[in-house]
Amino acid sequence: MSAGAVLTATGLAKSFQxxxxxxxxxxxxxxxxxxxxxxxxxxxxxxxKTTLMRxxxxxxxxxxxxxxxxxxxxxxxxxxxxxxxxxMPQRFGLYEDLSVRExxxxxxxxxxxxxxxxxxxxxxxxxxxxxxxxxGRLAGRLSGGMKQKLGLACTLVRAPRLLLLDEPTVGVDPxxxxxxxxIIDRLIRGEGxxxxxxxxxxxxxxxxxxxxxxxxxxxxxxxxxxxxxxxMSGRIWAVSGAGRRHRDLQLALDGRPGVVDALVQGEHVRLxxxxxxxARGLLRDAGLTDARLMPLPPRFEDSFxxxxxxxxxxxxxxxxxxxxxQDASENGDTVIQVDNLRRRFGDFWAVDGVSFEVRRGEIxxxxxxxxxxKSTTFRMLCGLLPASAGSLRVAGLDLRHAAAEARxxxxxxxxxxxxxxxxxxxxxxxxxxxxxxxxxxxxxERIAWALREFVLSAYAEQLSGELPLGYKQRLxxxxxxxxxxxxxFLDEPTSGIDPLARREFWRRINALxxxxxxVLVTTHFMEEAEYCDRxxxxxxxxxxxxxxxxxxxxxxxxxxHPEPSMEDAFIRLVEGDAVQERAA
Amino acid sequence: xxxxxxxxxxxxLGGLVRKEFLQIVRDPSSIAIAFVMPxxxxxxxxxxxxxxxxxxxxxLVDEAPSADSTDFLASLAASHYFAPVHARTVTEAEAALxxxxxxxxxHVRANFAERLRRPDGAPVQVIVNGVDANTARLxxxxxxxxxxxxxARRATxxxxxxxxxxxLEQRIWYNPEVKSRHYLVPGLVAxxxxxxxxxxxxxxxxxxxxxxxxxxxxxxxASMSEILLGKLIAYFVLGTGGMLxxxxxxxxxxxxxxxxxxxxxxxxxSLFLLAALGMGLTISTLARSQFVAGQIAIIATFLPAxxxxxxxxxxxxxxxxVRGVTHVILARYFVSIVQTLFLAGDVWSVVLPNALAxxxxxxxxxxxxxxxxxxxxx
Numbered sequence: 001m002s003a004g005a006v007l008t009a010t011g012l013a014k015s016f017q018x019x020x021x022x023x024x025x026x027x028x029x030x031x032x033x034x035x036x037x038x039x040x041x042x043x044x045x046x047x048x049k050t051t052l053m054r055x056x057x058x059x060x061x062x063x064x065x066x067x068x069x070x071x072x073x074x075x076x077x078x079x080x081x082x083x084x085x086x087x088m089p090q091r092f093g094l095y096e097d098l099s100v101r102e103x104x105x106x107x108x109x110x111x112x113x114x115x116x117x118x119x120x121x122x123x124x125x126x127x128x129x130x131x132x133x134x135x136g137r138l139a140g141r142l143s144g145g146m147k148q149k150l151g152l153a154c155t156l157v158r159a160p161r162l163l164l165l166d167e168p169t170v171g172v173d174p175x176x177x178x179x180x181x182x183i184i185d186r187l188i189r190g191e192g193x194x195x196x197x198x199x200x201x202x203x204x205x206x207x208x209x210x211x212x213x214x215x216x217x218x219x220x221x222x223x224x225x226x227x228x229x230x231x232m233s234g235r236i237w238a239v240s241g242a243g244r245r246h247r248d249l250q251l252a253l254d255g256r257p258g259v260v261d262a263l264v265q266g267e268h269v270r271l272x273x274x275x276x277x278x279a280r281g282l283l284r285d286a287g288l289t290d291a292r293l294m295p296l297p298p299r300f301e302d303s304f305x306x307x308x309x310x311x312x313x314x315x316x317x318x319x320x321x322x323x324x325x326q327d328a329s330e331n332g333d334t335v336i337q338v339d340n341l342r343r344r345f346g347d348f349w350a351v352d353g354v355s356f357e358v359r360r361g362e363i364x365x366x367x368x369x370x371x372x373x374k375s376t377t378f379r380m381l382c383g384l385l386p387a388s389a390g391s392l393r394v395a396g397l398d399l400r401h402a403a404a405e406a407r408x409x410x411x412x413x414x415x416x417x418x419x420x421x422x423x424x425x426x427x428x429x430x431x432x433x434x435x436x437x438x439x440x441x442x443x444x445e446r447i448a449w450a451l452r453e454f455v456l457s458a459y460a461e462q463l464s465g466e467l468p469l470g471y472k473q474r475l476x477x478x479x480x481x482x483x484x485x486x487x488x489f490l491d492e493p494t495s496g497i498d499p500l501a502r503r504e505f506w507r508r509i510n511a512l513x514x515x516x517x518x519v520l521v522t523t524h525f526m527e528e529a530e531y532c533d534r535x536x537x538x539x540x541x542x543x544x545x546x547x548x549x550x551x552x553x554x555x556x557x558x559x560x561h562p563e564p565s566m567e568d569a570f571i572r573l574v575e576g577d578a579v580q581e582r583a584a
Numbered sequence: 585x586x587x588x589x590x591x592x593x594x595x596x597l598g599g600l601v602r603k604e605f606l607q608i609v610r611d612p613s614s615i616a617i618a619f620v621m622p623x624x625x626x627x628x629x630x631x632x633x634x635x636x637x638x639x640x641x642x643x644l645v646d647e648a649p650s651a652d653s654t655d656f657l658a659s660l661a662a663s664h665y666f667a668p669v670h671a672r673t674v675t676e677a678e679a680a681l682x683x684x685x686x687x688x689x690x691h692v693r694a695n696f697a698e699r700l701r702r703p704d705g706a707p708v709q710v711i712v713n714g715v716d717a718n719t720a721r722l723x724x725x726x727x728x729x730x731x732x733x734x735x736a737r738r739a740t741x742x743x744x745x746x747x748x749x750x751x752l753e754q755r756i757w758y759n760p761e762v763k764s765r766h767y768l769v770p771g772l773v774a775x776x777x778x779x780x781x782x783x784x785x786x787x788x789x790x791x792x793x794x795x796x797x798x799x800x801x802x803x804x805x806a807s808m809s810e811i812l813l814g815k816l817i818a819y820f821v822l823g824t825g826g827m828l829x830x831x832x833x834x835x836x837x838x839x840x841x842x843x844x845x846x847x848x849x850x851x852x853x854s855l856f857l858l859a860a861l862g863m864g865l866t867i868s869t870l871a872r873s874q875f876v877a878g879q880i881a882i883i884a885t886f887l888p889a890x891x892x893x894x895x896x897x898x899x900x901x902x903x904x905x906v907r908g909v910t911h912v913i914l915a916r917y918f919v920s921i922v923q924t925l926f927l928a929g930d931v932w933s934v935v936l937p938n939a940l941a942x943x944x945x946x947x948x949x950x951x952x953x954x955x956x957x958x959x960x961x962x
Contacts, residue, residue, distance in 0.1 A: 060962060078960075087800070093799060094800075095797055097606070097611055098607070105602075106599050106600075107804065109595050109596055109600070112592065138610075154800075158590075
């Protein structure tokens with residue numbers, strides 16, 4: 001451990017009681033963070049990031065091990081530690097019924113900032129966050145991105161030596177995310193602050209000086225992200241051609257021995273091979289001799305996937321799915337038609353003139369930040385919420401008149417999974433089967449099918465509330481498929497689950513689409529947009545662009561930036577829209 | 585910024601109290617519990633609920649009208665306690681009782697006038713609907729009373745001495761008009777302060793946990809006692825406001841006499857409020873969701889204050905085990921103080937022991953809160 005470390009954790013362990021189970025949130029975690037840089041605490045939900053943050057802030061007592069912050073023991077001297085650090089909890093710690101200025105005043109009082117110094121500090125913070133025009137606005141009326149920046153400003157009213165940020169970017173739009181990172185960079189360079197930031201977004205790891213990879217309470221690896229990434233060089237390939245569509249290519253490669261990861265990305269399949277495997281040989285074994293192979297630079301996520309794969313079971317679940325579609329009729333006809341759809345809440349248009357079409361067997365994505373209107377659009381499509389204006393036809397039925405009939409032909413998986421936590425897996429399945437009028441033998445068969453296809457047999461009698469997140473998600477999807485719907489709506493299905501579970505989930509979605517099920521999915525993960533056949537980018541209730549992922553990315557292509565990412569395209573579209581608004 | 589120039593506890597407490605007041609002012613649910621609920625309860629108990637029987641519908645059956653029987657029944661009809669309905673036969677009156685049109689039947693037999701002159705006297709049959717036990721007892725009592733005074737009047741008119749060995753001379757002290765409103769409305773002060781002190785406080789603390797703001801407060805230099813004190817001060821002021829509103833309306837709108845000293849009332853109310861706040865804060869250390877905190881606060885503070893404090897139901901007529909339970913009900917002590925201060929005056933033999941009990945309970949609950957709230961999330 002370095003002598004200059006601002007935070008040193010040694011053998012930290014912490015467990016919690018959750019129902020009947022004891023959950024080991026942290027299990028022998030040791031690392032240290034250097035002054036003057038950003039250290040990223042990277043891991044999926046349930047990895048133990050928040051527990052670690054709270055231990056560092058002296059809010060929890062470890063079961064074993066020690067954590068030293070700024071030369072003080074965070075457990076023994078918690079008051080002294082709290083006086084020296086800044087901590088922004090996940091929900092920003094803002095009082096929604098207080099204005100921006102009142103929130104700042106409160107935290108300035110609590111931090112003991114002398115009144116004479118406040119105005120200068122506020123000015124500086126407001127300049128940094130761009131909140132100056134909103135000083136009088138109630139915090140509850142700010143957008144997600146602005147709340148996040150105000151939360152940060154509140155923890156910065158007195159410049160702390162160490163700043164702890166617990167998932168500051170979750171659910172925040174990409175533009176705000178970029179701005180937040182700019183602020184953090186400025187704090188580190190300008191004020192010499194040290195930052196510990198936790199995130200579930202793997203692409204943010206690349207912005208950190210050092211990362212600590214957490215998985216199920218243990219440190220998988222730590223070091224500069226470049227070092228972790230470089231380990232993967234020579235193992236990443238773009239596969240294309242062989243006269244096949246990218247999704248078929250992926251299917252042929254995914255789960256084969258020697259393949260660490262195979263993802264659809266744009267026009268090609270991004271292949272990550274085992275350290276020992278030879279990519280050419282792999283393609284040959286897969287019967288893809290004439291496929292084109294092009295080396296790609298590694299990404300941080302590749303090393304994470306590689307580490308996770310090394311840990312555990314090979315998983316090939318969900319590659320094929322039987323018994324999903326009601327009738328495998330011809331692909332290509334329009335099954336969802338939305339025309340100028342609008343929905344108002346009070347004087348606020350949550351969805352403001354949205355039009356698109358989805359064809360049978362297509363995977364259609366709605367991409368946007370929290371509050372863009374994705375979930376509202378979804379609820380209207382499922383007949384759960386009446387539209388204020390516009391027309392929408394689902395499976396050939398007008399939802400205004402035949403909502404119940406249409407509902408029988410669609411499956412819906414909501415953001416929070418909508419499972420009965422105190423019912424077992426089988427009981428949940430039985431309930432949803434009955435809700436869709438399945439009884440007797442048909443129901444028994446369907447339950448057996450779900451347990452088999454979603455590999456849930458081992459958990460059949462367990463309460464669904466006690467399942468790990470990835471399994472909850474599988475169960476929720478199984479419940480939505482009990483009645484063999486033609487169309488499946490998935491609302492933010494993958495938020496918070498680890499990258500492996502996410503891959504498995506997309507494999508199932510692909511299999512469903514191949515079987516003729518139309519899939520609509522909302523997401524705020526930019527890279528997930530790449531897995532869709534077509535997508536619409538939404539912001540502030542409007543669709544900014546619709547098309548194939550490659551076409552959307554092409555919108556952001558410039559001479560200086562010939563290979564823009566989906567995030568680049570998104571930011572460009574949103575900013576372009578904002579410019580138009582201002583001009584109008 | 586140098587650490588030496590940092591503001592201290594006074595600045596932190598000031599910030600916390602200011603924040604609480606801003607939240608109270610902006611949060612409609614605080615306003616509702618602190619001011620709308622009290623008004624609603626006052627109007628309900630001041631105008632709506634009354635434990636006095638008034639205009640009880642009574643069926644009068646006179647089988648053979650005579651001068652005596654008509655005179656007796658007329659005396660009943662003249663009383664404001666009764667709303668008479670004349671029935672020709674007992675069967676008709678019984679039907680009316682069954683249908684709920686009347687609450688009692690007064691039945692005068694055909695031989696009433698004749699037997700009145702015999703030494704063993706004339707029986708008058710009274711049938712009372714006993715479903716509502718309270719009204720039944722009152723109706724029964726009123727008929728007996730009316731019968732007694734009618735006999736007395738009749739005797740004096742005829743210059744005879746009434747042949748009863750002993751006479752009951754009634755004097756009603758403290759509430760001579762025997763208006764239930766006069767003891768219900770002062771008791772409401774206790775109910776309303778329980779709402780503000782325990783329910784509202786437990787809810788707002790739980791809300792801080794629910795919205796994640798508590799976590800942010802905990803990592804500031806503010807100590808747990810400062811955070812608690814901030815809440816205590818703000819809701820103490822709000823509770824005092826609720827008390828003043830209720831006492832003011834009781835005295836000026838409902839004309840309940842305040843015979844004791846206002847300042848004694850103020851002091852006792854402050855003690856009670858501290859204890860109620862202590863309970864609210866204790867609940868919030870147990871329950872961190874608004875739903876659970878609300879449930880516990882209603883079951884542990886509001887309902888007992890309503891039912892077991894002597895606010896409506898007399899404690900002395902409760903069965904012994906229930907009476908035992910009332911000793912741990914905070915509101916019990918305060919209800920007897922307010923009822924005494926309002927209606928009887930500064931009776932120190934009642935006020936002091938009850939005030940002592942309040943002080944003790946305030947100390948216990950605030951002590952528990954102090955010990956239980958550590959600056960930790962567990």
